[in-house]
Amino acid sequence: MFLKKEEIVDKQTEKNSRVAVLNLAGKRSDQWSLMLVSVGENRDRQAFAQLFKHFAPLLKSFAQASRHEGWFPGLSEDLVQEVMIKVWQKAAGYNPEKASATTWIYTVARNCRIDMLRRKSNTQHLPLENEDFWHEPDEETPVTLLRQKRSEEKVQASLAQLPKEQDEILRKVYLEGKSHAEASNELGLPLGTVKSRVRLALQKMQILVAPEFQDELLNDH
Amino acid sequence: MTTKLNYHPDKAMLVEFSAGTLETAPSICISAHLHFCEACRTELLSLNEIGAQLMSEATPVPVDDAALESALDAVMAVIDQPQRVETAVKDQPNKSGFPFSISKLIANAESTLTWKRLTSSVDIAQFKTGQKAFEVALHKICAGGKTPKHDHNGVEYTVVLKGSFSDERAVYKEGDFLMRQPGDVHQPMGAQNGECICLSALAAPIKLSNPLGFLMRPWLRINPM
Ligand SMILES: [Zn+2]
Numbered sequence: 001m002f003l004k005k006e007e008i009v010d011k012q013t014e015k016n017s018r019v020a021v022l023n024l025a026g027k028r029s030d031q032w033s034l035m036l037v038s039v040g041e042n043r044d045r046q047a048f049a050q051l052f053k054h055f056a057p058l059l060k061s062f063a064q065a066s067r068h069e070g071w072f073p074g075l076s077e078d079l080v081q082e083v084m085i086k087v088w089q090k091a092a093g094y095n096p097e098k099a100s101a102t103t104w105i106y107t108v109a110r111n112c113r114i115d116m117l118r119r120k121s122n123t124q125h126l127p128l129e130n131e132d133f134w135h136e137p138d139e140e141t142p143v144t145l146l147r148q149k150r151s152e153e154k155v156q157a158s159l160a161q162l163p164k165e166q167d168e169i170l171r172k173v174y175l176e177g178k179s180h181a182e183a184s185n186e187l188g189l190p191l192g193t194v195k196s197r198v199r200l201a202l203q204k205m206q207i208l209v210a211p212e213f214q215d216e217l218l219n220d221h
Numbered sequence: 222m223t224t225k226l227n228y229h230p231d232k233a234m235l236v237e238f239s240a241g242t243l244e245t246a247p248s249i250c251i252s253a254h255l256h257f258c259e260a261c262r263t264e265l266l267s268l269n270e271i272g273a274q275l276m277s278e279a280t281p282v283p284v285d286d287a288a289l290e291s292a293l294d295a296v297m298a299v300i301d302q303p304q305r306v307e308t309a310v311k312d313q314p315n316k317s318g319f320p321f322s323i324s325k326l327i328a329n330a331e332s333t334l335t336w337k338r339l340t341s342s343v344d345i346a347q348f349k350t351g352q353k354a355f356e357v358a359l360h361k362i363c364a365g366g367k368t369p370k371h372d373h374n375g376v377e378y379t380v381v382l383k384g385s386f387s388d389e390r391a392v393y394k395e396g397d398f399l400m401r402q403p404g405d406v407h408q409p410m411g412a413q414n415g416e417c418i419c420l421s422a423l424a425a426p427i428k429l430s431n432p433l434g435f436l437m438r439p440w441l442r443i444n445p446m
Contacts, residue, residue, distance in 0.1 A: 045297075052293045057281030064282060077292070084296045098266060099273075106273035110241040118245070118351075126351040127329040128322055130241060133252035135321035136262075148266060155270040174240045174272040175279070180233055182242075195233040202232055207267045 028145060032101035040091035048088060051101070055087075056080050059109055066113060067176040070121050079116060083109045097145045100152065107134065113177065151207070158205045166201040169194055226258050228397040235261060239268035246355030246422035249322055250378040250398065253420050256320035257396025319382055323420060326350065326357075342366025342411065355422040362386055362411035362419070370408035375424030377401045384417035386410060 028034075032054065035047035063076035086108050094104055111130035118126055162170070172178045172186070180198065184191040230238075230251055237243040238251045255262050284292075317324050326348045327334055336344040344361040359382070362368060378400055385394040388407040393399060401407065411417045 049293060052296065053289055056289060056292060057284050058277060058279065060282040060284065061279045062276045065279065080292065081296055081299070085299050088296070088300050099269065102277050103266075103269050103273035106276050107269055109276070110272060114241045122351055124351045127326055127349060128245070128249070128351075130248075132322045132325055133238070133248050133255075135252070137256045137320070151267045152270050155267060156274055159271065159274050170236075170271060171275060173236060173242055174275050177240070177242050179237055179242045179244075195231075198233050198236050202236070202268075205267075205271070207264060207271075 028096040028100065028149075030100060033096045036087075036091055036094050036101040036104065037096055039088065040094050051087065051105075052084055055105055056084065059083050059105075062106075062109055062175065063113065065175040067178060068113075068117050070117055071177075075116060079109070079112055082112050082116070086112060098148060103152075154206050162201055162204060166197045166204070169197050170201055173198075226254075226260070226394075226396045226398075227391075228393060228399055229258065229261055230254060230398050231400070235265060236268055236271075239265055240272060244354055245350055245352045246357050247378055249326075249350065249357060250380050250420060250422050252322040253320040253380040253382065254396060254398040258398075323359075323382065336361065340366075340369060343368050355424050357420070357422045360419045360421055362409065362417045364411055364415050365413045366411040368409045370406060372406045373401050373403050373423075375403060377424065378422045380420045382418045382420055384415045385412040386417045386419065387412065 032051060035044070035051050038044040038047045039051065059080045060076050063079040064073060066075075083105070087105060090108065094101070098104075099107070111134070114130040118130075159167075159170075168187075169180075169183055172183045173180065178186070180194045181191055183189075184194045187194070234243065234247065234251065238248060243251065251261075255265070317327070319327070330349060334346050334348070336346045339345050339360075342363045343366060345358050346361075347356065347358040350357045362384075378398070379393075380399075381393050381395050381397050383395060385392055386409045387393065388409045390407075392412075
């Protein structure tokens with residue numbers, strides 16, 4: 001899992017870093033994911049520095065996008081720092097079959113952002129952290145990289161194609177951190193409309209894949 | 222561990238969970254459902270992808286190299302400090318068979334989690350979850366036990382953790398996730414073949430539709446800690 005330096009700094013591949021490539025061994029081989037694996041396996045400081053330089057500015061903009069009650073701009077730097085420390089500490093638990101480095105780091109950032117807010121607005125001891133909600137059972141979800149990759153590609157390709165009103169709500173929810181109820185208030189839309197726009201967006205991205213949900217899809221239309 | 226479940230959280234709720242905008246109590250219920258439900262776990266991998274994609278498409282905040290280097294140095298300085306010891310609960314094997322978040326709540330409540338009798342067939346144990354919007358509790362219904370018929374003043378989420386129960390509509394088994402809205406009157410009954418333990422998050426007191434309901438007063442108590 002060692003990368004040559006030239007590969008790490010290769011600007012050409014950097015451009016395509018979001019598109020994870022399947023190599024012959026069926027491994028995830030986008031550069032960020034390989035670096036994250038190397039941080040986990042080898043405590044690779046050089047790879048970590050590269051990850052830091054790529055993700056810190058993205059994390060900062062994710063932090064600044066927050067419109068949570070009680071969030072203020074000064075927290076952004078704290079968030080970047082906290083997320084990157086967690087990335088270092090938890091990298092050994094990163095499973096490239098399940099998620100790209102970007103997705104994994106997003107989940108770390110999401111959890112940190114919520115926990116920072118909960119700690120700020122709460123004087124009581126909080127027995128659970130957000131990552132506790134994401135703890136896998138002992139029997140892990142069997143995922144095939146190929147299937148996961150297809151789903152990522154669908155999301156990436158179709159997210160850009162979503163109608164503006166669906167895109168707007170997903171951004172409010174994922175980036176600003178608004179609940180559907182808050183989004184409905186802000187946009188002056190009934191809650192049901194917000195939820196149905198979300199469901200339509202998922203449908204476009206073909207995220208509803210489980211057979212259990214097929215009926216529901218049919219019922220919606 | 223069951224993987225084919227009949228009752229799942231609504232898609233919009235999974236999106237909020239994936240975005241981290243769902244309140245603590247319903248999040249606990251989703252996490253309990255995920256312990257049993259492979260379909261929703263897989264779906265969440267894709268939902269997280271939306272957040273990741275939106276995050277990575279955002280215009281990065283311009284940070285000059287010097288600032289970036291010093292931020293990196295600050296992080297490396299923290300990393301090089303001796304590791305803090307992780308909380309012990311994480312390393313303990315999960316013997317209860319309960320979802321991780323529930324086991325952690327139980328471990329946290331070790332000295333204070335107490336079962337209280339509600340009716341001859343229902344016991345309740347409330348959790349401290351650090352929030353006040355919902356009462357989060359375990360309910361234990363004895364085999365064949367009937368619970369009082371009740372309406373809901375506020376939304377109630379229920380996840381079956383052990384055994385099964387039924388109401389007028391269906392049978393709910395381990396992992397099933399239910400949402401009851403105000404106006405949904407129901408009367409859950411424990412399965413005949415064993416006790417049933419459910420996790421519930423209740424947004425407001427429920428009211429009994431039984432005229433003798435006042436006797437069941439403790440069932441109504443909403444006293445989030
Ligand atoms: Zn499910």
